[in-house]
Amino acid sequence: MNRLLIVTALVLSAAASADEGMWTFNNFPSAKVKKASGFAPSQAWLDDVRLSSARLAGGCSASFVSPDGLVLTNHHCARRCIDELSTAKTNFIANGFYAKTLADELRCPAVEVNQLLDITDVTERVTRATRGLSGEAFEAAQKAELAKIEKECAQGDEVRCDVVTLYQGGQYQLYRYARFQDVRLVFAPEEAIAFFGGDPDNFEFPRYDLDVSFLRVYKDGKPAKTDHYFRWSKAGAAEGELTFVSGNPGKTSRLDTIAELEYARDWALPERLMYLAELRGLLMGFQKRGPEQTRISNNVKFGVENSLKALRGRREALVDPTLFAQKVAEEKALQSKVNQNPRRKKLYGTAWAEIEKAVEQEKNIRKELTWLERSAGTGSDLFRIARTLLRASEELPKPNAERLQEYTDARLPSLKQSLFSPAPIYPELETELVAFYLEKLRQVLGPDHPAVKAVLGKESPEALAKKVVAGTKLADVKQRQALFDGGAKAVAASGDPMIDLVRRLDPAARAVRKQYEDQIESVMRKNAELIARARFELYGTSVYPDATFSPRLSYGSVKGYVEDGKPVPPFTRMGGTFERATGEEPFALPKSWLAAKTKLNLDTPMNFVTTNDIIGGNSGSPVINKNAEIVGLIFDGNIQSLGGEYGFDEKTNRAVAVHSAAILEALRTIYGADRLVKEIGGAK
């Protein structure tokens, strides 16, 4: 495990070596890239790349690839939309989708696209608001200030403003995005090729997936014009070529303290993994009821399996004693430097111990925090809707600064899009998920826990789940709208059994959340800020912050690696896809591919790997060359990259992408998607 040598280099010498780093657009190490590759991205280049890139607010990355708002992302990033637009009959997941004309493009029920317009530093303002405060007062003051800043910035529904916490509180920056909520589906291949190899091949390489989809953002009912967009590369990625990945890595924990890492290793990850494994088993059992049950639960199952594999990789990275010893050494080195200087010792010296105490408290309330608040409902849409309606009716009458964060004014457009999504809701699956949730709640907290008694009474989890799902009217969007508009009075009068269930849980759920925010989160934030400041003082700012699901740019190159002593070449070819096919799911190719085989150039590169430093959230990121042309589309990392949560090892960590040539070849030869090919400039 050489991973940590590099992390050490990063923290101790304050300079990431090799291709490491998920850099912010306003602190990109152009000089370093020039030194390594001869090319130094200019400010104009960086601005163009930033504006040509996009975020899918639900958790993915994307890019603009035409002046008419055409968006390139992964199939699995649009999967929910494709699924929600499907019926048992059309089944666009199984059959794929292609809008032959603009008029055929279908609006996604709940997709939001963000384009980063500018970044403003608000560190001084945020830290001033909490100066001298701690605990509940710190939490309240910081939340209020963040809500205020975001509200002042956001104009209508078309601008979205998020204060992003960078360097664990070392910086607070205001990210202002253009927001698009009218997003339509243009093209998606069959899932059989988008996710060829399925869960067994997920996070593996060599790989053969056309994990691609095209969306389009609309404004006032027409395709939105985009001044900035990526052109399609003629040649596509070549071995050794310099590559940039522009995307939104979700979360890394590379700067976490040892106490936080131990908590993740010993408690948070194992318990989450057991929960996900159980849910996977349940869904496998559910799917055996029939093809329709399979169809309606595949989206949830994909998410569960993907998380399972990713978190398993994280856990395994943390139990690697070499990595952990290195992390311990880094923390000790920083502490020792802090303690050498009396001023620093006084300012920062107790921060680690404070965080450790907060972590210990979190451990004590973790079961309640997880099962009453964070994982409540275990994925049930109706539960989520009921809770949103109930809480909205209580939160919205409060002043903006005092609300739960997700109910503040700047967050309402996203909340409403999700709440009023016309996506279908399936009672059979909902019953299963609510019953599972209630059963877990009782199992984990015990049948004698007051909240469990309050919600279950003398009923069994299964019987109660059946009753509330059968009785609720919340599948009806108009009903939701009426309750949202009617506020607390309407919600109280509704007598809706799902809302009643949520209401019985909510006092305990809110209480444990408040306890967490006031006594734990506030302590962690305050002290993480202190450690970040110590780091800046000692190592400067030439490092990158942990990922925060905000736009980042990484650089690297197309490069194979060595696994179990054998070289893994950087490319696969379209022909290899046919060789790997068995005819049985998940290794069954769609008919369209089998029919087109003889017409295809089987030598076309299919997937490839690069040394770019990415993580979950980067799905759908464009891979571009120094001319800012699309040469590929990130859709995965290899299994070795899963420890990337805690550090980066250039030797074996690889980003996995669809090759730009494979996308073009498939669009042209398999799907006859001429309109699309022309739009992205790929016509021959």
Next chain:
Amino acid sequence: MNRLLIVTALVLSAAASADEGMWTFNNFPSAKVKKASGFAPSQAWLDDVRLSSARLAGGCSASFVSPDGLVLTNHHCARRCIDELSTAKTNFIANGFYAKTLADELRCPAVEVNQLLDITDVTERVTRATRGLSGEAFEAAQKAELAKIEKECAQGDEVRCDVVTLYQGGQYQLYRYARFQDVRLVFAPEEAIAFFGGDPDNFEFPRYDLDVSFLRVYKDGKPAKTDHYFRWSKAGAAEGELTFVSGNPGKTSRLDTIAELEYARDWALPERLMYLAELRGLLMGFQKRGPEQTRISNNVKFGVENSLKALRGRREALVDPTLFAQKVAEEKALQSKVNQNPRRKKLYGTAWAEIEKAVEQEKNIRKELTWLERSAGTGSDLFRIARTLLRASEELPKPNAERLQEYTDARLPSLKQSLFSPAPIYPELETELVAFYLEKLRQVLGPDHPAVKAVLGKESPEALAKKVVAGTKLADVKQRQALFDGGAKAVAASGDPMIDLVRRLDPAARAVRKQYEDQIESVMRKNAELIARARFELYGTSVYPDATFSPRLSYGSVKGYVEDGKPVPPFTRMGGTFERATGEEPFALPKSWLAAKTKLNLDTPMNFVTTNDIIGGNSGSPVINKNAEIVGLIFDGNIQSLGGEYGFDEKTNRAVAVHSAAILEALRTIYGADRLVKEIGGAK
């Protein structure tokens, strides 16, 4: 966590404090018990208790409670038999069972009862056989010697001989048992009261379970006469009373090295827990298909849930940093003592490092070892039968000493009982389990693993599972008998698809097992022997060995404890059972109890706790007083006792038992089981 202070005392001062210890019958600390309680068990007392106690070979404990072979154990220990004797119509699990006359007693398909006749030390013989050997040669020589000793001792099917490895190889002792394979069901209450509170209340206290069943051992078609048996106490257990528990604790790891504990903590336990959680989810999904599916899978589900909770407790004990630091300190102290003496250093000094290397190797092959060999089939009976037939046809022609251990002559009676069990096999459940197994195999080893390719070919796990379960004839006992008798030729000619599946896996399965035994297990055994000898030299033999599913005696007393600052009294009452009932499973009382409520003495003690040191395998153990009378029946430990795998904390670790008075009151007043009441001497 004070648990480890006591473990320290044990290892460092070579004397278990308090009531700790699962003592062998030939090394019981009578003097120590006398010092604590005033009563010193005599050799005659110990012999009588040993011969009055019994082991259920499938993994439980029991006792003789009449001169006519009547056996007392837990409901959950007889659960499989009760289940296998049931049909959808009779459903003895749901409805309970009582044989009004001797002729009504039903033979269990596959229960074996063992009574320990005597113990002979064979340490010298076993260690002489391996002197100077290592690796494969060590393994082969030891296996051969064990097979030889056991074969020389075993006479016919009615005597069973096991060489038991005590103190991690510090002692080898030959345990000679009377073996009873004709075991019949006499009485079982409804599961609703036997397992009242179900999984939520499992490993909890206060508790309200009548987890009781009665069996009877037969010889030549008649009840076997037993000279030694326990009488029923008139008063039952009282607070503060001295109690003994005689049973067969399955496995503890209190003397394991740090390398072994780390492996359990970081790899073995988390991976096992994820597997069990997923299987639980799958079974929950399966049970939703209907009541019959629920009935036929409940036994598997109970086992899975029980293991899940127990192993979760173990994992949590190991991630407790206090406990682990203590374990590390103990090991260092022992190593330091060893290294102080040049002779000891030379003899024993490298043992820990050798074990660590072996553990590292085990980690590398753990996936194959688990999924090709140890967990192969994930509980499918047909898979197990097919593998047994295939391997028996290959192993039995070999000389006894060269066979896989479970095929040696002394083990054949148990193997045959299991192989030819007439218990029903349910194709729907079998298909589910085999499909799950094949899917896990592919998921864990990857679709490109040669063994996965060999077994799956181009088929999907589900399709293949359906095919082999539908096509196999192995559900038919006569077919199995014919293939077993016909040997390799008959097995090869059978064309049975389940045997074919097993055959495709077997070369890889055998290879990884051989690698484990020759290169890993042999190293661990050899070096564990060395550490054990060092321990004996330095601390003497006044300690108890780790549990090995062989008869042990522990002492303690009836005593409450403190939980979350509140005292937990040692007794519950029958009346409390009615108070806890909700009418919904698993808190629904059976009709018999509701009907009898007014006739019951609700003040009768129901369950109680003692300080006896027990662990899984002790289920069904009698709790006796100093007069060797039954005062209770062990059926569980409290949640705090789950860390007992690694150490014992008298403050909070408690054994949970059914009170002898509750058993009598229920038999008399609820079940009208007069014949049984009379036989155990409980008639008024």
